Amino acid sequence: MKILVPIKRVVDYNVRVKVKSDGSGVETEGVKMSINPFDEIALEEALRIKEAGNAEEVIVCSIGNKDCQQQLRTGLAMGADRAIHVVTDGSVQPLAAARVLLKLIEKEGPEIVFLGKQAIDDDNSQTGQMLAALWDRPQATFASKVELSDGKATVTREVDAGLETLEVDLPAVLTSDLRLNEPRFVKLPDIMKAKRKPLDEIALDELDVEAAARLELTAYEPPPKRSGGRILESARELVDELKNKGLL
Amino acid sequence: MARVLIIAQHEDGALNPATAKTLSGALGLGIDDIDIAVFAESAAGVAQQASRLQGASRVLAIEHADFAHLTAARLAPEIKALAGDYTHILGPSTTFGRDLMPRAAALIGVGQVSDVQEVIDSHTFKRPIYAGNAIVTVKAPEGQTVVATVRSASYSAAVEGDSPCEIESREAAATDPGHTRYINLETGGGDGPDLQTADRVVSGGRAMGSAEGFDVIYSFAKKLGAAVGASRAAVDAGYVPNELQVGQTGKIIAPELYFAIGISGAIQHLTGIKDAGTIVAINKDAEAPIFEIADFGLVGDLFEIVPELEKLI
Numbered sequence: 001m002k003i004l005v006p007i008k009r010v011v012d013y014n015v016r017v018k019v020k021s022d023g024s025g026v027e028t029e030g031v032k033m034s035i036n037p038f039d040e041i042a043l044e045e046a047l048r049i050k051e052a053g054n055a056e057e058v059i060v061c062s063i064g065n066k067d068c069q070q071q072l073r074t075g076l077a078m079g080a081d082r083a084i085h086v087v088t089d090g091s092v093q094p095l096a097a098a099r100v101l102l103k104l105i106e107k108e109g110p111e112i113v114f115l116g117k118q119a120i121d122d123d124n125s126q127t128g129q130m131l132a133a134l135w136d137r138p139q140a141t142f143a144s145k146v147e148l149s150d151g152k153a154t155v156t157r158e159v160d161a162g163l164e165t166l167e168v169d170l171p172a173v174l175t176s177d178l179r180l181n182e183p184r185f186v187k188l189p190d191i192m193k194a195k196r197k198p199l200d201e202i203a204l205d206e207l208d209v210e211a212a213a214r215l216e217l218t219a220y221e222p223p224p225k226r227s228g229g230r231i232l233e234s235a236r237e238l239v240d241e242l243k244n245k246g247l248l
Numbered sequence: 249m250a251r252v253l254i255i256a257q258h259e260d261g262a263l264n265p266a267t268a269k270t271l272s273g274a275l276g277l278g279i280d281d282i283d284i285a286v287f288a289e290s291a292a293g294v295a296q297q298a299s300r301l302q303g304a305s306r307v308l309a310i311e312h313a314d315f316a317h318l319t320a321a322r323l324a325p326e327i328k329a330l331a332g333d334y335t336h337i338l339g340p341s342t343t344f345g346r347d348l349m350p351r352a353a354a355l356i357g358v359g360q361v362s363d364v365q366e367v368i369d370s371h372t373f374k375r376p377i378y379a380g381n382a383i384v385t386v387k388a389p390e391g392q393t394v395v396a397t398v399r400s401a402s403y404s405a406a407v408e409g410d411s412p413c414e415i416e417s418r419e420a421a422a423t424d425p426g427h428t429r430y431i432n433l434e435t436g437g438g439d440g441p442d443l444q445t446a447d448r449v450v451s452g453g454r455a456m457g458s459a460e461g462f463d464v465i466y467s468f469a470k471k472l473g474a475a476v477g478a479s480r481a482a483v484d485a486g487y488v489p490n491e492l493q494v495g496q497t498g499k500i501i502a503p504e505l506y507f508a509i510g511i512s513g514a515i516q517h518l519t520g521i522k523d524a525g526t527i528v529a530i531n532k533d534a535e536a537p538i539f540e541i542a543d544f545g546l547v548g549d550l551f552e553i554v555p556e557l558e559k560l561i
């Protein structure tokens with residue numbers, strides 16, 4: 001069985017993102033970029049499934065410009081067998097990304113497509129669900145535990161009310177939540193080895209999907225600032241302040 | 249003609265408050281015709297609750313045994329079957345809506361606007377990106393169905409009125425694809441108020457040190473009549489169940505009063521409490537970033553301060 005793990009290159013979660021002064025976007029020049037943390041978790045889970053003998057091959061893929069090959073190489077260094085880079089300079093919205101991924105599914109025939117539950121840049125949380133719809137297969141999103149047996153996956157999902165468990169037939173789309181696992185660190189020899197692993201490039205145009213942006217992003221602005229308040233001296237003073245504001 | 253459909257969220261026979269908040273968001277579209285769809289095994293109770301919400305024009309009650317547990321795979325085709333009659337389809341940005349709505353959008357063949365925090369006009373919306381570090385204005389194309397989720401923390405619930413709207417029964421249009429089976433739902437079973445809708449929330453962080461340490465938080469919250477929340481670090485360490493996590497990847501909440509206790513104030517946590525009325529921080533480190541956004545701060549050991557506070561109120 002093959003597992004396909006789509007990984008997105010995003011601004012590292014430690015970076016304090018700033019909106020450009022002209023409102024045309026956010027500052028990404030010279031900013032540290034990483035694999036979307038949820039995708040790293042999805043990849044880690046795929047690798048563990050393979051190491052447990054339940055999969056033969058783990059393929060990472062990314063849709064984007066040349067730069068996302070850095071993240072694909074990191075994925076290979078973590079242990080993925082090969083990588084597919086769908087090359088485009090434009091930005092792909094989730095529906096377009098799902099259409100591209102469906103093309104890769106048709107080529108590769110994976111039993112599991114393991115995505116992140118959301119990308120921490122656009123925070124859309126859509127791509128996996130959209131892919132499952134287009135593929136007409138089950139989805140188990142926000143996974144914190146995955147067990148495989150006889151062509152099925154039993155998935156525990158982090159939902160608002162607690163932990164929901166679903167059983168889905170494979171092939172299926174899964175998306176990772178934070179507590180699924182802790183991704184491994186990449187060691188130097190693995191980085192060297194990753195350089196020799198196959199990384200195929202496919203031009204987005206070759207896939208013949210409708211990828212043009214449909215939603216127009218017209219302006220960016222910083223969020224309203226919360227101004228810091230006051231440090232108080234005692235619990236008594238705090239209680240008085242809260243009473244003054246009618247909060248107690 | 250412009251018409252809006254809202255997908256209701258409900259559990260155990262009660263309408264989830266996120267539905268009334270989604271309706272508040274929909275009221276900003278400037279469209280009069282707003283229907284609410286209730287998919288349930290038996291829909292009467294929830295449909296009646298929905299029909300009392302002011303601003304709703306009609307409630308569609310769609311009953312089927314399959315709807316005992318709502319899965320995205322079963323529901324998305326139902327939404328698609330209704331979509332032809334509507335220009336806008338909205339759901340809440342809860343895990344229910346986030347799981348379901350993109351699947352429905354893709355079947356309809358359109359993109360989705362996630363987490364709408366402000367409606368500018370019928371096709372233009374503001375939504376947070378980068379964990380709330382930027383707000384982007386998104387324009388959905390004219391002439392296509394608009395699918396969106398509404399960020400609950402940005403809206404107060406639509407109020408109930410005296411004259412309920414009509415309830416119309418509909419037949420389910422799709423069949424169970426058979427590939428997705430609900431097994432169970434485990435809830436932490438806390439008996440305090442619901443974290444997502446509570447007026448007061450007390451959250452503890454890694455500093456609580458253990459599940460027992462968290463008793464300080466539970467006890468204080470009980471005295472206040474507050475819901476209990478937590479940072480990711482506290483959930484990861486197993487002090488409290490996952491549904492208590494507040495933040496970018498947990499719950500986004502907007503209580504009137506929020507206590508962050510032994511929480512450093514990482515950006516991912518702050519995303520979850522930006523819309524809180526008054527934020528109180530208690531931390532032994534005067535330099536902790538939480539103080540940059542807190543309205544009131546106390547510097548010191550939480551294990552001394554919190555019990556003292558509890559006595560004073």
Ligand SMILES: Cc1cc2nc3c(=O)[nH]c(=O)nc-3n(C[C@H](O)[C@H](O)[C@H](O)COP(=O)(O)OP(=O)(O)OC[C@H]3O[C@@H](n4cnc5c(N)ncnc54)[C@H](O)[C@@H]3O)c2cc1C
Nearest residue numbers: 006007062063091115116118119122123124125126127213
């Ligand atoms: C600075 C900036 C400017 C932008 N400008 C525009 C613009 O002008 N016009 C416009 O239409 N859009 C623009 N976008 C939007 C953006 O390109 C898409 O909306 C976004 O890539 C897809 O949403 P998401 O990543 O939040 O998806 P999610 O649905 O949150 O992603 C979930 C998962 O899907 C997978 N995934 C998603 N994308 C990819 C990918 N590319 N490769 C591999 N796997 C992937 C990953 O596993 C990920 O964890 C801009 C974005 C940024 C950051």
Ligand SMILES: Cc1cc2nc3c(=O)[nH]c(=O)nc-3n(C[C@H](O)[C@H](O)[C@H](O)COP(=O)(O)OP(=O)(O)OC[C@H]3O[C@@H](n4cnc5c(N)ncnc54)[C@H](O)[C@@H]3O)c2cc1C
Nearest residue numbers: 453454455479480481495496497498510511512517532550
């Ligand atoms: C992709 C991603 C998503 C994330 N999503 C979330 C999210 O949704 N929610 C979330 O909360 N985090 C999230 N995080 C994690 C976040 O970055 C922080 O790691 C986390 O919030 C830290 O939790 P904390 O403040 O409890 O712990 P710490 O940062 O360790 O802070 C503990 C604080 O307690 C104080 N302290 C210690 N002892 C005492 C005492 N006796 N009395 C008083 N104060 C004391 C310390 O001074 C310190 O400030 C996410 C991270 C990533 C990468």
